[in-house]
Amino acid sequence: MSDRQPPSGQGLLFLTDEQLRKGIEAMFFAYRGFTADPDRILNKYGYGRAHHRALHFISRAPGTTVNNLLSILGVTKQSLNRVLRTLIKDELVESRVGTRDKRERHLFLTDKGAVLEQELSNAQRERMRQAYREAGPEAVQGFRTVLEAMMDPDLQRHFTRMKESAND
Numbered sequence: 001m002s003d004r005q006p007p008s009g010q011g012l013l014f015l016t017d018e019q020l021r022k023g024i025e026a027m028f029f030a031y032r033g034f035t036a037d038p039d040r041i042l043n044k045y046g047y048g049r050a051h052h053r054a055l056h057f058i059s060r061a062p063g064t065t066v067n068n069l070l071s072i073l074g075v076t077k078q079s080l081n082r083v084l085r086t087l088i089k090d091e092l093v094e095s096r097v098g099t100r101d102k103r104e105r106h107l108f109l110t111d112k113g114a115v116l117e118q119e120l121s122n123a124q125r126e127r128m129r130q131a132y133r134e135a136g137p138e139a140v141q142g143f144r145t146v147l148e149a150m151m152d153p154d155l156q157r158h159f160t161r162m163k164e165s166a167n168d
Contacts, residue, residue: 037123045090045116050075050083055109055117058093060162063106065098072158092116 015023038052050073057072058064070080084107087093092113098104109117132140151159 034124034127037127038120041116041120041123047086050079051087052120054080054083054087055092055113055120058107059109059114059117059121061165062108063096066095066105066107069107071154074155087113 035049039049042048042052053073054069057069061068066077066080066084070077073080084093084095088095090112091110094108094110095105096108098106135143148156148159
């Protein structure tokens with residue numbers, strides 16, 4: 001018999017299908033709550049969640065390319081272009097031609113776009129702050145660990161790059 005512990009808690013946790021189903025349902029309802037506040041704000045402007053996601057990731061990585069945003073969001077080029085056209089027309093996002101590659105378009109929030117993105121993020125931060133306070137520090141770390149473990153490898157790479165760039 002070996003006294004070695006399995007890595008990352010493997011084998012230490014057994015969940016029944018019923019417990020997993022409850023977790024899945026909790027994720028669905030939590031997501032509805034997490035998106036409810038921004039949805040109300042977006043609705044005032046005639047925007048949807050795709051607009052919110054674009055604003056969020058452009059804010060997190062000013063100058064990101066359209067191709068990078070496509071990769072992060074996992075949407076079609078046609079769908080993203082529709083969203084970006086609206087955000088550009090409404091002067092929330094600015095598209096600049098690349099300096100090294102003229103075919104690339106780099107995306108930046110305008111001042112007006114930054115204000116809306118901040119309003120949306122504030123609403124979600126407040127909801128998360130309250131939930132984190134109620135759950136406690138150990139639950140917060142556990143929640144982050146679970147979320148990261150659920151990410152597909154390509155999305156995990158995007159997430160890791162964003163975390164690392166935020167620490168620079």
